[in-house]
Amino acid sequence: MAEDKLLEVINLQKHFDVGRNKTVKAVDGVSFDILRGETFGLVGESGSGKSTTGRTIIRLYDATGGEVKFNGEDVHGKKSKKELLKFNRKMQMIFQDPSSSLNPRMTVLDIIAEGLDVHKLVKNEKERKERVEELLEVVGLNREHATRFPHEFSGGQRQRIGIARALAVEPEFIIADEPISALDVSIQAQVVNLLKRLQKDRGLTYLFIAHDLSMVKYISDRIGVMYLGNLVELADSEELYNNPxxxxxxxxxxxxxxxxxxxxxxxxxxxxxxxxxxxxxxxxxxxxxxxxxxxxxxxxxxxxxxxxxxx
Known part of the structure; x- marks a missing residue:
């Protein structure tokens, strides 16, 4: 049903000029919907365009063509600062490498509180600190971790900090761009189980981007397969695995x-x-x-x- 669609991607294109009149069509006419409350898995090998799709949806890249609609509103058509701020609060991203996505010079408190500050969601320092400490506990870390720096944590812990940062502004939709590929196999399942629990507790909708098909099957309701900028197959998770x-x-x-x-x-x-x-x-x-x-x-x-x- 149309009212269940949280995100609509319609003929999305993202092309990069690479010099000498050459263009790389990283995303070349991709269309899919994501229903409210579901996890949509996007898989493919390196260079398939899956991460570029996610980054274009959230406006880290400007689209070359096509449309992205979030709650029925055109994402790439937004112009005013106020509209962009409202959109950025509703849609957040968890990045692949927690080491490079966390500022090494900032404490965990300031990293997680960035969104709270930008969107003016807390009244004072006391409330700011309390919100961050609550988020740390939600993602399985300790309140005392707020005063530490990223280099003092393991890869899995850093990814939990990244998840807490995304949750801080209470988004509806999270794009998880290969969130477990940089982690040890023993930690991957823990992070995926955390994402599943958060989805259930907070009514989140995910776009889960990965190349590990077995993990995508575990977390996703539906899966889209990308190859060289195109979506080549899309089906319910079990159906895709049993009847490719x-x-x-x-x-x-x-x-x-x-x-x-x-x-x-x-x-x-x-x-x-x-x-x-x-x-x-x-x-x-x-x-x-x-x-x-x-x-x-x-x-x-x-x-x-x-x-x-x-x-």
């Missing part, structure tokens, strides 16, 4: 290792060959089966529909 359709998605799934020696000995890695597609027709995003979309040509669409009907 696009050859690129099959390639990504075949690369996931499992803790099963017998399976690993016999696992066949599928290599994606982009030349298998009919180059005489520009592929379009089509619904092959209910809620399962694939970027394909007319001929591929008929083939995929036939295969889906046989399952």
């Amino acid at each position: 359709i696009h050859p690129y998605t099959k390639s990504l799934l075949s690369a996931i290792p499992l803790p099963d020696p017998e399976y690993e000995r016999n696992r066949k890695r599928i290599t994606y060959d982009p030349t298998v597609h009919d180059s005489s027709e520009v592929p379009e995003f089509r619904e092959v089966s209910p809620r399962h979309w694939v970027r394909c040509t007319t001929k591929e669409f008929e083939q995929y529909k036939k295969e889906a009907a046989q399952k």
Whole structure:
């Protein structure tokens, strides 16, 4: 239903000029919706355009073309400082590398309180300190950590500080841009479980960007797969894993290792060959089966529909 859509991405494009009349089409006509309260996973290999999509949605990059609508309002059409401030409070971002996204010269108190200061959400220093200390406890850290500096923490703890900073302004929507890729495997699940708990407690909506498909499946309701600036497949999480359709998605799934020696000995890695597609027709995003979309040509669409009907 339209009223359930928190975010609408419509034919989004982000192109970069790289000199000598060359243009990199990092995001080239991507469209998807994110429903209120869900986690939408965006996956793909490095260079697929997934992080650029997230950064363009939140206006860290200006869009080359297309639209982004948040609560029905055009994100990139906003002009006044007041409107931008209101938008920035509703949408926050958690970055990939907590080491580089936290100012090493600032205490944890000042890092987390930045949003509180900008949006004037506290009346005095006492309230400011209390809010930060509460947020530290919410993300699993101690109140005493407020006086320390980023270098005194582990990678997992720094990412918790980044999450607390994003939560400080009480956003509706959070873009998590590969938030666990820089962390040890033993810490990744802890951070993902924290994000899931916060979503439940605070009614948050997430865009979760990652290349680790197994973790994306664990946290996401729906998943979109990106390849070279395009969305090539989109489906409910379980459906995408159990019935992948696009050859690129099959390639990504075949690369996931499992803790099963017998399976690993016999696992066949599928290599994606982009030349298998009919180059005489520009592929379009089509619904092959209910809620399962694939970027394909007319001929591929008929083939995929036939295969889906046989399952």
